[in-house]
Amino acid sequence: MSGTAAIEGGGTETWDLIRQVVTKGREDGLGDYQLAGAIYTVLRSHGMPDGDEVAELRADKARLDFLDACNRALNQRYGTNYGWELILSHNVTRLMLGEFHAGEPRGLDLNDACGGNAKLPSCRSAIDKARPRS
Structure with a gap:
């Protein structure tokens, strides 16, 4: 074990x-x-985990679920296909929702129905992808 x-x-x-x-x-x-x-x-x-840790894990899960639900609702309402990316650099840490091309954020355009190929469907996936680089 x-x-x-x-x-x-x-x-x-x-x-x-x-x-x-x-x-x-x-x-x-x-x-x-x-x-x-x-x-x-x-x-x-x-x-x-003990009781306090379980409560913290549940709260974190609820936060991440909320972010993903907001993204799904946005995509459904506007017919878009936006995803997530976590940007880590020497001067910024940012969880981005939007259209991404080759890792470069282009912002959130509600009239654009096509997201970039580098986007990730879940904020969890964006965080997991960035963790090894940090």
């Missing part, structure tokens, strides 16, 4: 980890409350 892979990936790795804790806990004679505490402790040590 390495780092947070057991939690981030979820699925069988996480359940295998829980089974290991339960098996060991039963062998050691732990009661249900002790087992629950042991499972929680092991999962936290493998990257499971």
Whole structure:
């Protein structure tokens, strides 16, 4: 089991980890409350977020979902096909919505129904693309 892979990936790795804790806990004679505490402790040590972190993750998800919903509504209303790009340079960090050609923003033109080839459909995708460069 390495780092947070057991939690981030979820699925069988996480359940295998829980089974290991339960098996060991039963062998050691732990009661249900002790087992629950042991499972929680092991999962936290493998990257499971606590209540505050979960609330922050949900708030961030809601923010990004809102941005993508605004873009979808704009494209639907005006018949456009705008996407996202995250611009990082020595003097600006900007999440752009618009038409992009070869990475150069051309601004948002509601009368233009054709976006550029470099655009990304999601603000998450724009952020993920820029993260390795930062």
